[in-house]
Amino acid sequence: APRAVIKVTLLRQEPTSKPITLEGVFVGGSAGYAEGKLMQSHPLSLCNTSEDERQDSIFITIVKLESPGNKVPQCQPLLDKARLALQRGAEAIIFDVSDDATAAHQLREAFSLPKPVVLVEGANAEELMGLVNKNEEAIVHIDIMMESPKWPPYD
């Protein structure tokens, strides 16, 4: 699956400072460009019963998925949660899958979604969620990582 470059620019930083560059993986053919303010959604906010408030800015949703053993009510399939987040106006959705190894499989048909869906884990995920946890407002740019071509070895 194509890899994603995630560039994070903090709103409260010196204009000259460089953005934080992180990596993720696009799922199910949803690769593409997206840009917006980073906004967290609780996993339960993407159930049909709940209604997240309308955002006034262009935003990208990030959701920290909990481990399945955690008994968080699943309420609906992950693909439908992603669709709901995009229907609510998100330019893209980032899932922190550090604790949920089943997410990639659940989202394998994300090509049916109109906008990018990115999975992050490990250090990349902890950096992003760390910003959220500290309420560090940030603009996120998502793009497709250009893989450098692997030249065949010439003897």
Added chain:
Amino acid sequence: QHKQNVGVSTGCQSGCQTCSVYNGCLTCKPKLFIHLERDGMRQIGVCLASCPNGFYGMRSPDRNDCIKCGSECDTCFNKNFCLRCRAGSYLHKGKCQESCPEGLVPSDTKRECVP
């Protein structure tokens, strides 16, 4: 070693059954409602005995949720039955409206359409 961030009751806010660092409460203790609170860019779960203004409590077998009232409604019984409107709206037959039907006039103090 990946930071284990899920606590069962211990280390959670009061009322939580399970919680995690980033999402706050995930499940609540019996009878409590889970409310998804927006704080800037964060959205965390909190467990409450009753839902805050602008929300109503909906009970179901696997969890109790705080659900948003209809638009312009401050206090409601459920999604379709408002009890008190926000300022600038007037209650008529359980709905909040910007103006009142013929024969009724808007009361700003009551925020209702009155005869």
